[in-house]
Amino acid sequence: MAPDPRLPSWVHWEQRPFPDANLLLLNGGRPALVDSGFVGHAQQTADWVHAHRARGLELVVNTHWHSDHVGGNALLQAAGAGIAASTPDACAIASRDPACCAAEYLDQPVAPYTVDVPLEDGQLLRLGSADWEVVSTPGHTPGHLALWQPEERLLVVGDALSDYDVGWVNLALDGREAAATAQASIQRLAILEPRVIMPAHGPIPADPKTAFAHAARRAQRLVDDPAGAVWYGMRRIFAFALMIRDGIPVDDAEAYLCARSWLTDAARILDTSPELLATDLVDAMLRVGAALVRDRRLHATAGHTSVPPAALVQPLPRDWAAYAWVEHDVHQ
Structure with missing residues (x-):
């Protein structure tokens, strides 16, 4: 895939079909990968990272813990990469909560891994050669997070929204307010006015404002119905x-x-x-x-x-x- 001209040279992005999430590699002083795909394609993820990285991968940051986002964690961690995730996800993983990753609940396999770096809302995290801000965006899952790079105005949104939709919400596990929580997270991201939105599924939206407007309408429908x-x-x-x-x-x-x-x-x-x-x-x-x-x-x-x-x-x-x-x- 040819480099996207909207992205800096140190950002490598690849759109992947289901059951994987898109890949985002940030090269530089601290090479980092955002999300790692499905476990059945973990080796393909590792091979892609190897083909694009300038030096050894240091960190994998998970936007959330669903199987299509953490499937390569175990393989990459075994090769020496650390894993970073939101504090709610990190605490549950550390305690070996049976509900981790909703893997059993959703019947979606995940290889065992640990979290080395718990992340808090507003925290600055060095990824590649830039500092990124952690933005808590619960809704799709309680521990969902986004990443914001203000100088380049790059926004990694995970499953909060895409070019065509918003993430599904689990009213049974997370309460009937989960849809409103997801809606508030989308509003919080829109306020940042990013130049580029990088979703976990589908293409990079051509127009961030249009993508947010569509996401707002879709999120409202989930709240209303x-x-x-x-x-x-x-x-x-x-x-x-x-x-x-x-x-x-x-x-x-x-x-x-x-x-x-x-x-x-x-x-x-x-x-x-x-x-x-x-x-x-x-x-x-x-x-x-x-x-x-x-x-x-x-x-x-x-x-x-x-x-x-x-x-x-x-x-x-x-x-x-x-x-x-x-x-x-x-x-x-």
């Missing part, structure tokens, strides 16, 4: 499950869904049964073209890359305490 927010989250989560598994047999899809905590939580909020909701979700995704049936398997239609089945076999966070960890000497 809690049931719609639940449905939006379900469609995103189930599509991801279909992507990483090369589809799910049609005959098994509803049983798979009924076994998922996120689906039973959604059924409770929507005042229906998991069985009815599972049927409705499959029907809805087929009806709007978000899924299709091929070779008697239900597949996601959004563009994505395949995942080796063996990569999905990862220990659950409840078992991470059994793993030995290497301490890193990482300075902020």
